[in-house]
Amino acid sequence: MRHTTTDSTDRVDDQPETTGTPVAPVTAELLGDVDELGELAWADPSTLVLEVNTRTDAHLDPHFCASIRDRGVREPINVYRRAADGALVVRKGQRRTLAAVKAGLARVRVLVEPQTPATDAAEAFTDPAQAQRVAEAERIIDQLGENQHRAGISDADEVAAHQQLLGLGMTAWQIARTTRTPAKRVRQTTAVARSARALEIGSCHELDLVQMAVIAEFADDDTAVEQLTETALTRPGQLAHQAQRLRDERADRARCTAVEDQLRASGVTVLSRDDDRLDTASSIARLRPTADDPQGTDLTEQAHRDCPGHAATVMTRWDFEQAGRIAQPVWMCLAPIEHGHAELYDRSQPGITTTAPVGETDEQRQAREDREREAARQERRTVIANNKAWDSAQIVRRDWLRELFTRKAAPKGAAIFVAAEIARGDHDLRRAMESRNALAATLLGLGAASPRGVYGLHSGPTHPIAEAAGTSNAARATMLSLAVVLAAYEDGTHRNSWRNPSPATRRYITQLREWGYDLSDVEQLVITDQTGATETTPRDATVPDPTTEADSAENGGVTDSAGEAAAEDQTADTTEPDTAATGTAATAEGGTETTAEAAANSEAAANG
Template sequence: MTSTRTRPAAAQTQPTTENIEVSAGTAAATTVHATTQPETTTGAGAGQPRTGGHELVQVDPATLAVDVNIRHDARLDDDFCASIADHGVLVPIVAVRTADGALRVRFGHRRTLAAVAAGRPTVPVVVAADEAAGPGGSNAAEVERLVTQWAENEHRAGLTTAERADVIGQLSAFGIAPTQIARRTRATRAEVTAALAVTSSQLARAATARYEFLDLAQAAVVADFDADPDAVTALVVAARDGRFDHVAQRLRDERTDRAARTVVADRLRADGVTVIDAPASQDRARELHRLADAEGTRFTETSHAGCPGHAAYVGQEHGWVLVDADGQPTPDSDDGQDDDGEDADEDDAERPGPGERDWRSWPAARWVCTDPAAHCHRDLWASGTSNDRTPAADMTDTQRDAARAARRDVIDSNKAWGSAETVRRDWLRGLATRKTAPKGTAMFVAAALAHDADLLADIGGNHLAADLLGVEAGAYGRSRGLVDLIERAGDARALLLTLVLVLAAYEARTSRDDWRTLRPATGRYLTHLQASGYALADVELRACGQPVPDRTGSGGGEEV
């Protein structure tokens, strides 16, 4: 075939981009005997074959034999074939010449097959030797082939997260738009966006360079928290331990909560209200809902405003909330409950379906008097109580510490459950996009029908399934969109839709109280998610009755 001109051998440079080959395959190929010539050079020695026992030739890839390889499957993915179509074969294929003069690929089967699929007219090939060359004849050559193909496929290292982010950052610095970066590198747009976020954060760049287990999406989250070194450390440890999504969501929720609390506190101060920290049980401050004047009239925010002890702290309220067109909750004042960490009894009310109302918590002002006794207020709760709780004044220091720890556990675990619910439902949405159901689906669905068939009757689960699958839930009754989706599905897809319906029914019935009042249905549900690849948060492990790993000393103090 016709030779092509190249630069002199001494002037040739290593390409800056490679077709990264993660596998090669065995495929039957018709060997076409082609007459090939060594690639020639210009300048000194022009027209002479290369020395050193190697020839560099341009060959039609369809003429190369790819029938001898240690890999069983080429596994040609679309991105790799598209890269070959766009850029050609950047790293020459290595071949040996057979006894009958044909070329058989030794290294680069995957590049060869991709070039054929892409319709490349020629590919660069280094002819290393004759196939049967070497002492011992063909057996020795075959042993050499097996060993070298093993080494060539085993000892490969792809780009690290830090290297990928750096390449994308440099392309952006050259003025290449993110969409063009994605097209030319075959990275997804999400990966490009994440990489650009990483390159904008010195802390995230340092973390990706030091911790190679961070992927681009995780590194972008690290960049989002680069002003909070403690959060970054928690994220790195969570990535190592497989809890990244849960820790990241909890950090987002805490940041959102802090911002919302700051807004409430600033508004109170702007109105001239003294803002204090949430009072502990042994403090003098008491909330107004338990206080009255000397005549026994209960105080309100307005009636108490003239008291020198009038103040407020930012607490939490819980209740069913309406969601506006932008997905933002609007508290229903009739349903809100003044719960600053203790459980509100959400199970006493009928639970509306998703998209109508949702059980939420939000920061709100809690009105107090900082010293009721000094201002002659009556504490309506100061007399005997109907429960068996020991008054704080009668507790020992150990009992007070235990009570504080228990209350803190309730507050933290309730918040952790809310964060885990967000991660869990995002994972369910990802599951719903699959074409086929995961292994074990039929057994789980059968067990669900045997144990918990009543769950499927809940309208909330039906509407949640519609939300997970991206179809209309409808204002009343069951989702017609689900019915239409199932009618158009084949058997494999229908089994997945059945699984989503069952999982949504379980999910809709979960409660933030499940972590301390174990329910078998929730345990079965979460255990199945875990078996399907979902990483349970610590609070979800508690809901399953599983032991929670000791996180102390797990690297929380490690510098990043």
């Protein structure tokens, strides 16, 4: 073999001293003969002739072509010289050759092999037809072997390599640029590279890059890491959902912490979820100032400020005006009886009667009421957990839709689905059409569509989806149509969908599952109608959580803040006496809160 940079006369004692195995001298015998090993040469890639190849799609992705353009063809292309005209024919390296041509390289390294399958077969067989068949079989076997028996670098190995590059002073942008790796992937690899724990777990359990990146995101939370690792190993399709729930919980804790710091700065006693004083504390929304005050007299926060037991715990809730979650205090009294307060309503109020079994003793009545209260509390907690889980699932679902809409082709059966849904003309689809389907434009990355004017008329700019359709091919137009329909049904979902789904929502969620979307547990309720099932609840779900919401607008009247849960568990029933018939109870804001059963109707109305 001919070499342009190797001098066979170099002596071994001319080499640098090493502490390892001695390097053998390079001799003519080791180099071999060009007639045996072939000739290493430069060649213009545009002059190379492509042999028939088992690979029908070279898959010249932009990153591969950019790498070839920047760094050249590092591994020589195997060629042989055609006897008829002397042309160089590619045996191995079709993809590298095409990428070099596309990148405009003037020359590439080639290894000109001395023998070809046809030459070998002609020497072994006298029958030309048989020799041709053998040569063709050898070509196919070689090409299959080259591509099938090739192990790509693992995600953990790639992360380790990027970790070394970071250690050598390269930035994530430089790594993406020089290795021609998608920026999103490098952001993930470098995030994992900075987390020794995530890399260790990923290497140990052979996790993929996405899974390791999620674990790296929560590397400072031992419980979260354990949960995510278990999910990645046992229910990998649920990892995105669990990670989003953890993100939302973390964001809620941060909101609560900010409000708690403000309260402490102003001198207010703040009760955390593990504060023992919650055992005897009560929400002032369940109290009246004194026993002498008429029942139903509110104990306001301002009036309670001078009470020695004045305190607060913090909850989160959805705020429709801000279109997001906020944290707010739930005002408490640490020792309501000691400080002279009384229950907002006495259960023994004269004239109030409740339906009870005939012959029921006082002890039996008390036990029944306790069971009913506990069942109501559990139902409220189920609703709260599933409502929050639905919020998290919505983020994951819409991210999945965004990715779906970037694909070149719509999923199988998309045209049939679109035609059927247009023919049905359900309310969600009609409403979206009449309001210019802003969510569809957003999920497609086309910007928000301007709203219609008076009486539904629109005289503004052309709808961005209509503009995109005007320059689309048939495949893209099908995807745009699918986006219009799916976004309409997505926009029609709400927090009540998991327990009272419409037929359209059932069809929508079912179709997403058939196209590869992994349903969360709460989304599964939409299509299984298992309304008694409970979404995976936050950690320590049995412990009252000060970050759980207590707003009727958010939860359909469901309340379960730490303070109120403590009040429910530790004090006499402070519910208004006639709530046995009306199904209402005092809320943290001094109004009324519906039970979980009535909440379904109120929340459905709130969600349109």
